[in-house]
Amino acid sequence: MNLPAAHSDANAAANANGTAHDSASVNTFQVDLRGLVDLLSHHLYSSPRVYVRELLQNAVDAATARLAHDPAAPVRIRLTATGSAVSIEDTGIGLTADEVHTLLATIGRSSKRDGLESARQEFLGQFGIGLLACFVVARQIRVVSRSARTPDQPPVEWLATDDGSYTVRTLPHEARPEPGTTVHLEPRPGAEEWAAPKRVEELARDFGSLLPYEVTFAGPDGVVREITDRPAVWDRPYPTPTARRVALAGHCAKVFGFTPLDSIDLDIPVAGVRGVAYVLPAATSPAHRASHRVYLKGMLLTDGADNLLPDWAFFVRVVLDTDTLRPTASRENLYDDETLAAVREALGVRIRQWLTELAAGDPARLAAFLTVHHLGVKSLARHDAELLELMLPWLPFETSDGRVTLDEFVRAHPEVHFTRTVEEFRQVAPIAAAHGLGVVNCGYTYDADLIALLPQIRAGVKVTELDAGAVTAHLDPVGPQQELALAGFLATARTRLDPLGCDVALRAFQPVTVPALHLDDREARHERDRAEAEADADTLWSDILGALRGSAPRARLVLNHNNPLVRRIAAIPDAELAGTAVESLYGQALLMAQRPLRPTDTSLLNRAFLGLLEWATHPTVTTPTATTPPAASSEDQQ
Missing domain, CATH: 3.30.565.10 (Histidine kinase-like ATPase, C-terminal domain)
Structure with a gap:
């Protein structure tokens, strides 16, 4: 059956207003x-x-x-x-x-x-x-x-x-x-x-x-x-601040299932909001959609509001009561309109204000918070130079000097170099530290944006992106006579690595234990990827990609003349064996940089490894790839 809707009353009203016509009658939906x-x-x-x-x-x-x-x-x-x-x-x-x-x-x-x-x-x-x-x-x-x-x-x-x-x-x-x-x-x-x-x-x-x-x-x-339990836990009087924190922590554990690292009062009369934000005790992904608990005039609207806070505030969970926000038709979520946008902005301002208060008055609590949630603060600071300046003494970064704050780092290194990937940083960090070169790892989320803002808030600081040439320039050159004596070896090394898009340089650097350093910046990788795509493409695409060939620098293997192993390899008279040893140094440098290996790199590592094993078991073999067993030498007979 259909639910009646008093349609007789509607018909009468329509006739009384003269809206009905002879050819049609007024009806209501059933x-x-x-x-x-x-x-x-x-x-x-x-x-x-x-x-x-x-x-x-x-x-x-x-x-x-x-x-x-x-x-x-x-x-x-x-x-x-x-x-x-x-x-x-x-x-x-x-x-x-x-x-x-x-x-x-x-x-x-x-x-x-x-x-x-x-x-x-x-x-x-x-x-x-x-x-x-x-x-x-x-x-x-x-x-x-x-x-x-x-x-x-x-x-x-x-x-x-x-x-x-x-x-x-x-x-x-x-x-x-x-x-x-x-x-x-x-x-x-x-x-x-x-x-x-x-x-x-x-x-x-x-x-x-x-x-x-x-x-x-x-x-x-x-x-x-x-059933009612008023006033809300955040509005109740408590004998001491400690008692209030304990009560809020208990409320958070009951509602969200965790004990908060801290709590933030959300008292924003202009936005019609009263509540509390609980700081998560463990780091969470910025991509995770947080669920907040929202009451509308005291009635629970939703415990899954995911559009209440700015995206950068992913480190808190909120409980609040509001009388300004508009519910959806099901009254199970918030309608995303201009009012919600204004409330969202006001809540973001309040969380930012809390960070400012901690920096000014409670550095111990701020340090504990940043240990867990520095990523969220970095996300906020990249859009707020004032907050970045406030947080500089506290925000940790991975640098060639270890994990330190930018404020501490720029005091030691007025010229700051940075890498855009973790792999690039791992290649140069040990060498940079030994030679006083200040390098910041910006391969993590938001770090590159913050480094770019650094000159705006620290006068005299220069920020430049690190490339292979800059690192090589900071390493000690080898004497002309020594380099001339090793010209034949260097020619062999360059010939062996040229098909891989890699040049070879000889320098003396610390630490001595590092035999070779592989330097590979973004431009070099782009050019190498273009060349590989050109080689695999058909005629049409090969011509197009060839036209895009640039003059970008190539990757570079820097051999450490201070390393005894490198000097012994350079003295090998057998060019084939010396070339295999250089390939091994190249592969070892790639592994030390923890850079993803291409198929050609993997093939080279396998070939060099097997070649060296062949030479080690048959040292009289002049060509490591020979397949016939050599004649026994006098030393073997002995």
């Missing part, structure tokens, strides 16, 4: 209640649990309307569950017989739209779905109501079933002596679990603990228990 319930339960609401919220919401709105009509009126809300039925009683504004027909049985119609528009902002309900949403769990809904506006009129009963039919009748005065409304729900088959007393009480506490009116619950045992 709504299939079973289809509506399916829509609500499967598409609008995430769970049948919201029916408890609808009951509480209607009762609270009725109480608000009653106080607007009579500020001295008593306000009580009691929820009852027996196992076979659920009911809620309030001393709110109540309904007349005409209002029952008009409001309870009409989709989209709400009493908040009639007569009390001036107080509309005080109501929780916005969409006029009302009690019909309770059909997601109920087979039958019975409403007994008496209007406070017409206290002389008798109470009225509205009885509706899930087939779409309803009846309205007048009851004796004694059926409800006082103004207000009682709603009885009879669960439908399969939904009995949602009417269980324990479940109803849990849901009532979850949704209604911060409601502005006293709400109680009674189960089958008849014991009445408080």
